[in-house]
Amino acid sequence: MATLYTHQSENIRKTWFLITAFLVVIIGFGWVISQAYGNPGILYFAIIFSIVMNIASYWYSDKIVLATAGAKPVTREQYPDLWNVVENLSITAGLPMPKVYIINDPAPNAFATGRNKEHAVVCATTGLLQILNRTELEGVMAHELSHIGNRDILLSTVVVVLVGFVALLSDFFLRSSHMFGGGDRDNKAQGIFIIAGIVLSILAPIIATLVQLAISRKREFLADASGALLTRYPEGLASALQKIGQYSQPMRRANNATAHLFISNPFGNKNGIAKLFMTHPPVQERIKALLEH
Numbered sequence: 001m002a003t004l005y006t007h008q009s010e011n012i013r014k015t016w017f018l019i020t021a022f023l024v025v026i027i028g029f030g031w032v033i034s035q036a037y038g039n040p041g042i043l044y045f046a047i048i049f050s051i052v053m054n055i056a057s058y059w060y061s062d063k064i065v066l067a068t069a070g071a072k073p074v075t076r077e078q079y080p081d082l083w084n085v086v087e088n089l090s091i092t093a094g095l096p097m098p099k100v101y102i103i104n105d106p107a108p109n110a111f112a113t114g115r116n117k118e119h120a121v122v123c124a125t126t127g128l129l130q131i132l133n134r135t136e137l138e139g140v141m142a143h144e145l146s147h148i149g150n151r152d153i154l155l156s157t158v159v160v161v162l163v164g165f166v167a168l169l170s171d172f173f174l175r176s177s178h179m180f181g182g183g184d185r186d187n188k189a190q191g192i193f194i195i196a197g198i199v200l201s202i203l204a205p206i207i208a209t210l211v212q213l214a215i216s217r218k219r220e221f222l223a224d225a226s227g228a229l230l231t232r233y234p235e236g237l238a239s240a241l242q243k244i245g246q247y248s249q250p251m252r253r254a255n256n257a258t259a260h261l262f263i264s265n266p267f268g269n270k271n272g273i274a275k276l277f278m279t280h281p282p283v284q285e286r287i288k289a290l291l292e293h
Contacts, residue, residue: 019057022054022057022162023051026046026049026050026166027050031043033046034046057162062157064160065113065160066101066121066123068255069111069123069258071103079129081137082141085137085138089138089142092230093142095120095149096118098117098145100123101122101123102125105252105253106125107247107251108128108132108264110125110140110263111123111144111262111263112261113156114148114153115154116153116154117149120153122145128140128244132240135236135239136237138233138236139234142230142237143223144263145227146222146223147223150223152222157261159260160257221286224241224289224290234290234291235291238287241264241283241290242283244264247268249268250267
């Protein structure tokens with residue numbers, strides 16, 4: 001039977017698998033491109049690049065996420081209610097007090113990031129603080145602290161960097177494909193590698209996005225359940241999700257790479273086929289799961 005601890009261990013394994021897979025994929029991608037260009041230097045660059053990006057994704061991904069979101073650190077004096085809620089819940093959960101950040105944005109939302117519980121951050125928007133009462137705020141912060149306690153913040157944060165760079169590399173290859181040369185253009189082998197490179201460039205971001213979606217949707221349900229256990233009042237988080245879900249406008253700095261980190265889709269409500277590509281399960285499904293258990 002799966003427990004909270006098995007989910008924590010599973011997330012650690014997934015993180016290392018993702019980092020290893022990224023290393024292999026980028027080196028393989030580099031090899032294909034080097035064959036297409038007829039330049040082995042590209043492969044050496046891919047090896048160095050993948051190693052550097054893995055190190056950066058582990059140590060600096062949280063800083064990249066915070067900068068991308070426009071988040072700023074705050075003190076107890078600036079936001080005493082938010083600070084006290086996070087501090088009290090951290091004590092209850094047996095977690096170190098995370099750093100507290102704020103995003104100046106009317107869209108109600110929140111996220112957690114960091115490489116481990118000792119280097120964690122919780123962040124809320126000003127819009128979230130304006131519409132939620134204390135019980136609802138406790139539900140949201142318990143959800144975010146659960147991400148920290150479940151040890152999935154590193155996995156989710158690393159995804160931001162690795163998925164983002166896969167997309168950038170693919171875009172670079174596609175844009176520069178017309179510049180292929182360095183040899184006989186009639187060379188069949190080179191032509192095959194060019195085609196393979198283009199196919200990989202198209203498929204890589206799609207596969208990376210699907211991985212991102214799979215990781216995000218499952219972890220949101222788990223964090224909802226863990227947060228409800230932490231506060232022992234699932235109605236608080238359910239009410240908060242109801243209010244958050246009613247806000248339809250996107251965040252000012254909504255970004256596809258970081259969307260899965262937030263408690264709610266930062267692009268606002270989606271309809272039709274767009275729901276298939278949402279990083280979050282529908283709000284009503286989450287509320288139903290909270291109130292039925």
